[in-house]
Amino acid sequence: MMTFAEQFDRFAQLHLPAHLGDDAILRFRSLARPVDAARDVALGLDEGSDHLVFVSSGAIKLVAHASAGRNQVVAFHFPDELVVVPARAEHSYTLSTLRKSDLLVFDYASFADLARGDPAVLRSLLDTARSSLSRSREKSLTLGRKTATERLASFLVGMAHRIGVEREGLTFIDLPMSRRDIADSLGLTIETVSRQFTILRDLGIVRTVGKSGVQLVDLRALEARAGYLTEAA
Template sequence: MAVFDVKHVGSLSPAVPREGAGPSPCSACEIRSLTICAPLNDIEQTQMAAIVSTVELQSGNPLFDEGEPADHVFNVTAGTVKVYKLLPDGRRQVTGFLFAGDFLGLANQETYAYSAEAVTLCNLCRFPRRKLENLMERFPRVEQRLLNIASNELAAAQDQMLLLGRKTAREKIASFLILLARRARQRGVNDNPVFVPMSRTDIGDFLGLTTETVSRTFTQLKKSNLIRLLPDSKVELSGREDLEEIAGGF
Protein backbone atom coordinates (compact mmCIF):
# COMPACT_ATOMS: atom_id res chain seq x y z
CA MET A 1 0.00 0.00 0.00
CA ALA A 2 2.19 1.93 -2.22
CA VAL A 3 1.93 4.86 2.01
CA PHE A 4 -0.73 13.73 8.24
CA ASP A 5 -0.42 17.22 9.33
CA VAL A 6 2.96 18.04 7.84
CA LYS A 7 2.92 20.74 5.17
CA HIS A 8 6.59 21.48 4.71
CA VAL A 9 8.44 18.20 4.37
CA GLY A 10 11.64 19.90 3.33
CA SER A 11 11.89 21.66 6.68
CA LEU A 12 12.10 18.41 8.60
CA SER A 13 15.40 17.01 9.81
CA PRO A 14 16.85 14.30 7.58
CA ALA A 15 16.93 10.60 8.29
CA VAL A 16 19.89 9.51 10.38
CA PRO A 17 21.37 6.29 9.02
CA ARG A 18 22.87 3.88 11.50
CA GLU A 19 25.25 1.63 9.67
CA GLY A 20 25.13 -2.00 10.70
CA ALA A 21 28.72 -2.38 11.80
CA GLY A 22 28.08 -5.14 14.35
CA PRO A 23 26.39 -8.52 13.94
CA SER A 24 24.19 -9.07 10.91
CA PRO A 25 20.87 -7.24 11.33
CA CYS A 26 19.26 -10.28 9.69
CA SER A 27 20.31 -12.87 12.27
CA ALA A 28 17.62 -11.93 14.80
CA CYS A 29 15.03 -10.41 12.43
CA GLU A 30 11.55 -11.23 13.75
CA ILE A 31 9.79 -10.38 10.48
CA ARG A 32 12.13 -12.08 8.04
CA SER A 33 9.26 -14.17 6.65
CA LEU A 34 7.56 -10.93 5.51
CA THR A 35 10.57 -9.33 3.82
CA ILE A 36 12.32 -9.72 0.47
CA CYS A 37 14.87 -11.89 2.28
CA ALA A 38 12.33 -14.62 3.04
CA PRO A 39 13.24 -16.91 0.09
CA LEU A 40 16.97 -16.93 0.89
CA ASN A 41 18.85 -19.73 2.59
CA ASP A 42 21.37 -18.98 5.34
CA ILE A 43 24.35 -18.65 3.00
CA GLU A 44 22.46 -16.36 0.63
CA GLN A 45 21.17 -14.37 3.60
CA THR A 46 24.74 -13.76 4.76
CA GLN A 47 25.60 -12.30 1.36
CA MET A 48 22.47 -10.15 1.46
CA ALA A 49 23.34 -8.92 4.95
CA ALA A 50 26.72 -7.73 3.68
CA ILE A 51 25.07 -4.94 1.68
CA VAL A 52 22.48 -3.92 4.28
CA SER A 53 22.62 -0.98 6.65
CA THR A 54 19.94 0.05 9.12
CA VAL A 55 18.06 3.32 9.41
CA GLU A 56 16.08 4.68 12.35
CA LEU A 57 13.57 7.47 11.76
CA GLN A 58 11.78 9.54 14.36
CA SER A 59 8.12 10.34 13.81
CA GLY A 60 7.73 13.12 11.24
CA ASN A 61 11.16 12.69 9.66
CA PRO A 62 11.47 12.09 5.90
CA LEU A 63 13.06 8.96 4.49
CA PHE A 64 13.37 10.45 1.01
CA ASP A 65 11.65 13.12 -1.08
CA GLU A 66 10.10 12.88 -4.51
CA GLY A 67 12.68 13.70 -7.18
CA GLU A 68 15.74 12.71 -5.13
CA PRO A 69 18.16 10.19 -6.65
CA ALA A 70 16.76 6.69 -6.09
CA ASP A 71 20.04 5.27 -4.80
CA HIS A 72 18.52 3.03 -2.12
CA VAL A 73 15.53 0.80 -1.52
CA PHE A 74 14.14 -0.05 1.90
CA ASN A 75 12.36 -2.72 3.90
CA VAL A 76 10.34 -1.51 6.88
CA THR A 77 11.15 -3.64 9.93
CA ALA A 78 9.19 -1.68 12.57
CA GLY A 79 6.82 1.28 12.66
CA THR A 80 4.60 2.97 10.10
CA VAL A 81 5.67 4.95 7.01
CA LYS A 82 3.44 7.06 4.77
CA VAL A 83 4.11 7.63 1.08
CA TYR A 84 2.67 10.58 -0.79
CA LYS A 85 2.90 12.91 -3.77
CA LEU A 86 2.69 16.68 -3.75
CA LEU A 87 0.30 18.10 -6.35
CA PRO A 88 1.20 21.19 -8.42
CA ASP A 89 -1.16 23.37 -6.35
CA GLY A 90 0.57 22.36 -3.10
CA ARG A 91 -1.98 19.78 -1.97
CA ARG A 92 -0.82 16.36 -0.92
CA GLN A 93 -2.16 12.95 -1.91
CA VAL A 94 -1.17 10.16 0.43
CA THR A 95 -0.91 7.02 -1.64
CA GLY A 96 -0.36 4.49 1.12
CA PHE A 97 0.79 3.46 4.57
CA LEU A 98 3.55 0.90 4.99
CA PHE A 99 4.19 -1.39 7.93
CA ALA A 100 6.70 -3.99 9.09
CA GLY A 101 7.63 -6.21 6.16
CA ASP A 102 6.71 -3.70 3.46
CA PHE A 103 9.21 -2.72 0.78
CA LEU A 104 9.60 0.74 -0.73
CA GLY A 105 11.84 2.82 -2.96
CA LEU A 106 11.51 0.90 -6.22
CA ALA A 107 11.82 3.30 -9.13
CA ASN A 108 11.58 2.89 -12.89
CA GLN A 109 13.75 5.97 -13.36
CA GLU A 110 16.75 7.39 -11.53
CA THR A 111 14.70 9.41 -9.05
CA TYR A 112 12.00 8.57 -6.51
CA ALA A 113 8.47 9.01 -7.84
CA TYR A 114 7.04 9.83 -4.41
CA SER A 115 8.05 10.95 -0.93
CA ALA A 116 8.22 8.79 2.20
CA GLU A 117 7.99 9.92 5.82
CA ALA A 118 7.80 8.22 9.21
CA VAL A 119 4.42 8.30 10.94
CA THR A 120 5.84 6.65 14.07
CA LEU A 121 9.31 5.72 15.22
CA CYS A 122 10.54 3.47 12.39
CA ASN A 123 13.35 1.05 11.71
CA LEU A 124 14.26 0.06 8.17
CA CYS A 125 16.81 -2.03 6.31
CA ARG A 126 18.48 -0.01 3.56
CA PHE A 127 19.84 -1.64 0.40
CA PRO A 128 22.01 0.14 -2.19
CA ARG A 129 19.90 -0.15 -5.31
CA ARG A 130 22.70 -1.19 -7.70
CA LYS A 131 24.12 -3.79 -5.32
CA LEU A 132 20.69 -5.27 -4.78
CA GLU A 133 20.14 -5.47 -8.54
CA ASN A 134 23.43 -7.36 -8.85
CA LEU A 135 22.41 -9.78 -6.13
CA MET A 136 19.08 -10.40 -7.81
CA GLU A 137 20.92 -11.73 -10.84
CA ARG A 138 22.43 -14.38 -8.54
CA PHE A 139 19.32 -14.90 -6.42
CA PRO A 140 16.34 -15.02 -8.83
CA ARG A 141 14.01 -15.84 -5.95
CA VAL A 142 14.49 -12.31 -4.65
CA GLU A 143 13.51 -10.93 -8.04
CA GLN A 144 10.37 -13.09 -7.97
CA ARG A 145 9.62 -11.80 -4.49
CA LEU A 146 9.87 -8.21 -5.76
CA LEU A 147 7.53 -9.04 -8.64
CA ASN A 148 5.02 -10.31 -6.10
CA ILE A 149 5.43 -7.10 -4.11
CA ALA A 150 4.82 -5.04 -7.26
CA SER A 151 1.67 -7.07 -7.97
CA ASN A 152 0.40 -6.41 -4.44
CA GLU A 153 1.09 -2.68 -4.87
CA LEU A 154 -0.96 -2.68 -8.06
CA ALA A 155 -3.86 -4.36 -6.26
CA ALA A 156 -3.57 -1.80 -3.44
CA ALA A 157 -3.64 1.05 -5.97
CA GLN A 158 -6.81 -0.37 -7.48
CA ASP A 159 -8.41 -0.59 -4.04
CA GLN A 160 -7.53 3.03 -3.38
CA MET A 161 -9.08 4.10 -6.68
CA LEU A 162 -12.30 2.52 -5.46
CA LEU A 163 -12.00 4.31 -2.12
CA LEU A 164 -11.45 7.68 -3.80
CA GLY A 165 -14.17 7.14 -6.36
CA ARG A 166 -17.66 6.00 -5.52
CA LYS A 167 -17.66 5.62 -1.75
CA THR A 168 -19.17 7.99 0.81
CA ALA A 169 -17.15 9.31 3.76
CA ARG A 170 -18.73 6.71 6.06
CA GLU A 171 -17.90 3.92 3.62
CA LYS A 172 -14.35 5.21 3.20
CA ILE A 173 -13.60 5.29 6.92
CA ALA A 174 -15.13 1.86 7.46
CA SER A 175 -13.07 0.48 4.55
CA PHE A 176 -9.93 2.08 5.95
CA LEU A 177 -10.39 0.50 9.38
CA ILE A 178 -11.10 -2.92 7.88
CA LEU A 179 -8.02 -2.54 5.67
CA LEU A 180 -5.80 -1.76 8.68
CA ALA A 181 -7.22 -4.78 10.52
CA ARG A 182 -6.48 -7.06 7.58
CA ARG A 183 -2.95 -5.73 7.25
CA ALA A 184 -2.39 -6.34 10.97
CA ARG A 185 -3.65 -9.91 10.66
CA GLN A 186 -1.31 -10.51 7.71
CA ARG A 187 1.61 -9.41 9.89
CA GLY A 188 0.54 -11.78 12.65
CA VAL A 189 -0.43 -9.09 15.16
CA ASN A 190 -3.71 -8.35 16.93
CA ASP A 191 -6.27 -6.94 14.50
CA ASN A 192 -8.86 -5.77 17.06
CA PRO A 193 -8.36 -3.26 18.49
CA VAL A 194 -6.56 -1.95 15.44
CA PHE A 195 -3.60 0.41 15.71
CA VAL A 196 -4.31 3.74 13.94
CA PRO A 197 -1.16 5.85 14.44
CA MET A 198 -1.81 8.29 11.59
CA SER A 199 -3.44 11.67 12.19
CA ARG A 200 -6.90 12.60 10.97
CA THR A 201 -5.21 14.78 8.36
CA ASP A 202 -3.13 11.81 7.21
CA ILE A 203 -6.26 9.73 6.83
CA GLY A 204 -8.04 12.53 4.99
CA ASP A 205 -5.18 12.93 2.53
CA PHE A 206 -5.34 9.19 1.86
CA LEU A 207 -9.11 8.96 1.45
CA GLY A 208 -9.73 12.29 -0.29
CA LEU A 209 -11.57 13.79 2.70
CA THR A 210 -11.10 16.91 4.79
CA THR A 211 -9.75 16.59 8.30
CA GLU A 212 -13.08 17.80 9.64
CA THR A 213 -14.99 15.14 7.70
CA VAL A 214 -12.69 12.41 8.98
CA SER A 215 -13.15 13.54 12.61
CA ARG A 216 -16.91 13.88 12.19
CA THR A 217 -17.20 10.41 10.65
CA PHE A 218 -15.18 8.80 13.44
CA THR A 219 -17.52 10.49 15.94
CA GLN A 220 -20.58 9.20 14.08
CA LEU A 221 -19.23 5.63 14.03
CA LYS A 222 -18.48 5.93 17.75
CA LYS A 223 -22.00 7.17 18.54
CA SER A 224 -23.40 4.26 16.53
CA ASN A 225 -21.41 1.87 18.75
CA LEU A 226 -19.50 0.57 15.74
CA ILE A 227 -16.11 1.63 17.12
CA ARG A 228 -14.53 2.63 20.43
CA LEU A 229 -11.65 5.09 20.53
CA LEU A 230 -9.06 3.74 22.95
CA PRO A 231 -5.79 5.15 24.34
CA ASP A 232 -2.50 4.75 22.47
CA SER A 233 -4.04 5.36 19.02
CA LYS A 234 -6.11 2.18 19.07
CA VAL A 235 -9.63 1.72 17.72
CA GLU A 236 -11.81 -1.18 18.80
CA LEU A 237 -14.03 -2.47 15.99
CA SER A 238 -17.05 -3.07 18.20
CA GLY A 239 -19.37 -3.70 15.27
CA ARG A 240 -16.96 -5.37 12.89
CA GLU A 241 -19.57 -7.18 10.82
CA ASP A 242 -21.53 -3.95 10.41
CA LEU A 243 -18.34 -2.10 9.46
CA GLU A 244 -17.56 -4.72 6.83
CA GLU A 245 -21.07 -4.35 5.44
CA ILE A 246 -20.68 -0.56 5.32
CA ALA A 247 -17.34 -1.01 3.59
CA GLY A 248 -19.13 -2.94 0.90
CA GLY A 249 -16.92 -6.00 0.79
CA PHE A 250 -13.71 -3.97 0.54
Protein backbone atom coordinates in the same frame (compact mmCIF):
# COMPACT_ATOMS: atom_id res chain seq x y z
CA MET B 1 16.06 0.31 18.53
CA MET B 2 17.16 -2.86 16.79
CA THR B 3 20.71 -3.74 15.87
CA PHE B 4 21.66 -3.96 12.23
CA ALA B 5 22.20 -7.70 12.59
CA GLU B 6 18.72 -8.21 14.02
CA GLN B 7 17.19 -6.13 11.29
CA PHE B 8 19.00 -7.81 8.44
CA ASP B 9 18.35 -11.30 9.77
CA ARG B 10 14.66 -10.55 9.94
CA PHE B 11 14.74 -9.14 6.43
CA ALA B 12 16.63 -12.14 5.07
CA GLN B 13 14.27 -14.56 6.75
CA LEU B 14 11.22 -12.93 5.18
CA HIS B 15 12.43 -11.76 1.80
CA LEU B 16 15.42 -13.86 0.83
CA PRO B 17 15.17 -17.58 0.03
CA ALA B 18 16.45 -20.02 2.63
CA HIS B 19 18.79 -21.77 0.23
CA LEU B 20 20.90 -18.68 -0.43
CA GLY B 21 24.61 -19.16 0.21
CA ASP B 22 26.51 -17.21 2.82
CA ASP B 23 28.47 -15.14 0.33
CA ALA B 24 25.32 -14.17 -1.56
CA ILE B 25 23.69 -13.12 1.70
CA LEU B 26 26.74 -11.04 2.54
CA ARG B 27 26.47 -9.24 -0.75
CA PHE B 28 22.84 -8.30 -0.06
CA ARG B 29 23.88 -7.33 3.43
CA SER B 30 26.47 -4.93 2.08
CA LEU B 31 23.74 -3.14 0.11
CA ALA B 32 21.58 -2.53 3.16
CA ARG B 33 21.85 0.89 4.74
CA PRO B 34 20.29 1.04 8.21
CA VAL B 35 18.27 4.13 9.04
CA ASP B 36 17.07 4.81 12.54
CA ALA B 37 14.58 7.63 12.36
CA ALA B 38 12.50 9.41 14.98
CA ARG B 39 8.78 10.00 14.71
CA ASP B 40 7.53 12.15 11.85
CA VAL B 41 10.75 12.36 9.86
CA ALA B 42 10.99 12.53 6.07
CA LEU B 43 13.71 10.23 4.75
CA GLY B 44 16.12 12.01 2.48
CA LEU B 45 16.29 9.52 -0.33
CA ASP B 46 17.98 10.38 -3.58
CA GLU B 47 15.07 11.30 -5.83
CA GLY B 48 16.97 10.29 -8.89
CA SER B 49 16.71 6.56 -8.37
CA ASP B 50 14.33 3.93 -7.06
CA HIS B 51 14.73 2.43 -3.62
CA LEU B 52 13.61 -0.55 -1.62
CA VAL B 53 12.86 0.03 2.03
CA PHE B 54 12.35 -2.70 4.60
CA VAL B 55 10.46 -1.76 7.75
CA SER B 56 12.11 -3.43 10.75
CA SER B 57 10.08 -1.59 13.34
CA GLY B 58 7.74 1.40 13.46
CA ALA B 59 5.45 2.53 10.67
CA ILE B 60 5.83 4.65 7.56
CA LYS B 61 3.87 6.43 4.86
CA LEU B 62 4.63 6.96 1.20
CA VAL B 63 3.30 10.32 0.07
CA ALA B 64 2.82 11.73 -3.43
CA HIS B 65 2.84 15.48 -3.92
CA ALA B 66 0.78 17.64 -6.27
CA SER B 67 0.77 21.38 -6.77
CA ALA B 68 -0.61 23.78 -4.15
CA GLY B 69 0.70 21.68 -1.29
CA ARG B 70 -1.77 18.90 -1.83
CA ASN B 71 -0.57 15.51 -0.59
CA GLN B 72 -1.84 12.03 -1.19
CA VAL B 73 -0.75 9.16 1.04
CA VAL B 74 -0.18 6.40 -1.47
CA ALA B 75 0.59 3.65 1.02
CA PHE B 76 1.15 2.92 4.68
CA HIS B 77 3.67 0.24 5.64
CA PHE B 78 4.28 -1.72 8.81
CA PRO B 79 6.98 -3.99 10.27
CA ASP B 80 8.26 -6.85 8.10
CA GLU B 81 7.01 -5.19 4.92
CA LEU B 82 9.12 -4.21 1.95
CA VAL B 83 8.28 -1.03 0.01
CA VAL B 84 9.18 0.01 -3.51
CA VAL B 85 9.89 3.75 -3.48
CA PRO B 86 9.92 5.25 -6.97
CA ALA B 87 12.17 8.02 -8.22
CA ARG B 88 10.60 11.34 -9.04
CA ALA B 89 8.27 11.15 -12.04
CA GLU B 90 5.39 13.49 -12.94
CA HIS B 91 4.99 13.90 -9.23
CA SER B 92 7.49 13.52 -6.43
CA TYR B 93 7.32 11.04 -3.58
CA THR B 94 8.36 11.28 0.05
CA LEU B 95 8.78 8.48 2.55
CA SER B 96 8.14 9.54 6.15
CA THR B 97 7.99 7.82 9.49
CA LEU B 98 4.75 7.78 11.47
CA ARG B 99 6.58 6.75 14.63
CA LYS B 100 10.12 5.96 15.64
CA SER B 101 11.28 3.40 13.11
CA ASP B 102 14.14 1.16 12.17
CA LEU B 103 14.53 0.80 8.44
CA LEU B 104 16.82 -0.84 5.93
CA VAL B 105 17.28 1.12 2.73
CA PHE B 106 18.46 -0.49 -0.52
CA ASP B 107 19.20 1.02 -3.86
CA TYR B 108 16.69 -0.70 -6.13
CA ALA B 109 18.93 -1.09 -9.16
CA SER B 110 21.78 -2.64 -7.16
CA PHE B 111 19.42 -4.96 -5.38
CA ALA B 112 17.79 -6.10 -8.60
CA ASP B 113 21.15 -6.64 -10.26
CA LEU B 114 22.27 -8.81 -7.40
CA ALA B 115 18.96 -10.65 -7.46
CA ARG B 116 19.58 -11.61 -11.07
CA GLY B 117 21.64 -14.47 -9.75
CA ASP B 118 18.73 -16.03 -7.93
CA PRO B 119 15.21 -16.38 -9.33
CA ALA B 120 13.74 -16.90 -5.87
CA VAL B 121 14.80 -13.42 -4.80
CA LEU B 122 13.20 -11.94 -7.89
CA ARG B 123 10.09 -13.98 -7.31
CA SER B 124 9.85 -12.56 -3.82
CA LEU B 125 10.34 -9.01 -5.09
CA LEU B 126 7.68 -9.63 -7.69
CA ASP B 127 5.27 -10.78 -5.00
CA THR B 128 5.98 -7.62 -3.06
CA ALA B 129 5.29 -5.48 -6.10
CA ARG B 130 2.12 -7.39 -6.90
CA SER B 131 0.64 -7.01 -3.46
CA SER B 132 1.43 -3.28 -3.50
CA LEU B 133 -0.22 -3.10 -6.90
CA SER B 134 -3.33 -4.84 -5.58
CA ARG B 135 -3.59 -2.50 -2.65
CA SER B 136 -3.05 0.49 -4.89
CA ARG B 137 -5.83 -0.62 -7.20
CA GLU B 138 -8.19 -1.13 -4.28
CA LYS B 139 -7.30 2.39 -3.24
CA SER B 140 -8.20 3.70 -6.69
CA LEU B 141 -11.65 2.26 -6.31
CA THR B 142 -11.97 3.80 -2.87
CA LEU B 143 -10.78 7.21 -3.99
CA GLY B 144 -12.72 7.25 -7.22
CA ARG B 145 -16.07 5.82 -6.30
CA LYS B 146 -16.72 5.67 -2.59
CA THR B 147 -18.44 8.05 -0.17
CA ALA B 148 -16.69 9.47 2.88
CA THR B 149 -18.22 6.90 5.25
CA GLU B 150 -17.33 4.03 2.93
CA ARG B 151 -13.77 5.28 2.69
CA LEU B 152 -13.28 5.35 6.43
CA ALA B 153 -14.99 1.98 6.84
CA SER B 154 -12.75 0.44 4.16
CA PHE B 155 -9.73 1.99 5.79
CA LEU B 156 -10.57 0.59 9.21
CA VAL B 157 -11.28 -2.87 7.84
CA GLY B 158 -7.95 -2.82 6.05
CA MET B 159 -6.07 -1.64 9.12
CA ALA B 160 -7.82 -4.27 11.22
CA HIS B 161 -6.37 -6.95 8.95
CA ARG B 162 -2.90 -5.44 8.93
CA ILE B 163 -2.30 -4.17 12.45
CA GLY B 164 -5.39 -5.16 14.43
CA VAL B 165 -5.09 -7.25 17.58
CA GLU B 166 -7.73 -9.36 19.29
CA ARG B 167 -8.76 -8.12 22.70
CA GLU B 168 -11.71 -9.45 24.65
CA GLY B 169 -13.08 -11.01 21.50
CA LEU B 170 -13.05 -7.72 19.61
CA THR B 171 -10.55 -6.24 17.18
CA PHE B 172 -8.55 -3.34 18.52
CA ILE B 173 -6.43 -1.01 16.38
CA ASP B 174 -3.80 1.38 17.64
CA LEU B 175 -3.53 3.76 14.69
CA PRO B 176 0.01 5.09 14.26
CA MET B 177 -1.11 7.82 11.87
CA SER B 178 -2.79 11.16 12.58
CA ARG B 179 -6.18 12.27 11.31
CA ARG B 180 -4.32 14.30 8.72
CA ASP B 181 -2.56 11.21 7.43
CA ILE B 182 -5.85 9.34 7.28
CA ALA B 183 -7.43 12.25 5.43
CA ASP B 184 -4.51 12.38 3.00
CA SER B 185 -4.85 8.66 2.44
CA LEU B 186 -8.61 8.75 1.82
CA GLY B 187 -8.73 11.91 -0.27
CA LEU B 188 -10.74 13.78 2.37
CA THR B 189 -10.19 16.60 4.88
CA ILE B 190 -9.44 16.04 8.55
CA GLU B 191 -12.83 17.50 9.45
CA THR B 192 -14.66 15.02 7.25
CA VAL B 193 -12.66 12.12 8.66
CA SER B 194 -13.51 13.29 12.15
CA ARG B 195 -17.20 13.52 11.30
CA GLN B 196 -17.17 10.00 9.86
CA PHE B 197 -15.61 8.71 13.07
CA THR B 198 -18.40 10.40 14.97
CA ILE B 199 -21.03 8.79 12.75
CA LEU B 200 -19.56 5.30 13.18
CA ARG B 201 -19.22 5.90 16.91
CA ASP B 202 -22.84 7.08 17.24
CA LEU B 203 -23.98 4.00 15.34
CA GLY B 204 -22.20 1.82 17.88
CA ILE B 205 -19.99 0.28 15.20
CA VAL B 206 -16.68 1.50 16.59
CA ARG B 207 -15.47 2.95 19.85
CA THR B 208 -12.57 5.38 19.99
CA VAL B 209 -10.05 5.24 22.80
CA GLY B 210 -7.93 8.36 23.09
CA LYS B 211 -6.58 9.75 19.87
CA SER B 212 -5.20 6.62 18.30
CA GLY B 213 -7.20 3.70 19.66
CA VAL B 214 -10.14 2.21 17.77
CA GLN B 215 -12.22 -0.70 18.99
CA LEU B 216 -14.23 -2.43 16.28
CA VAL B 217 -17.45 -3.30 18.04
CA ASP B 218 -19.34 -4.60 15.02
CA LEU B 219 -17.01 -5.72 12.24
CA ARG B 220 -19.89 -7.02 10.12
CA ALA B 221 -21.64 -3.67 10.16
CA LEU B 222 -18.37 -1.95 9.33
CA GLU B 223 -17.79 -4.21 6.33
CA ALA B 224 -21.36 -3.64 5.21
CA ARG B 225 -20.64 0.09 5.12
CA ALA B 226 -17.37 -0.31 3.23
CA GLY B 227 -19.07 -0.56 -0.16
CA TYR B 228 -17.70 -3.97 -1.04
CA LEU B 229 -19.33 -5.84 -3.85
CA THR B 230 -21.41 -8.43 -2.04
CA GLU B 231 -22.72 -10.76 -4.71
CA ALA B 232 -20.55 -12.59 -7.21
CA ALA B 233 -20.50 -11.24 -10.74
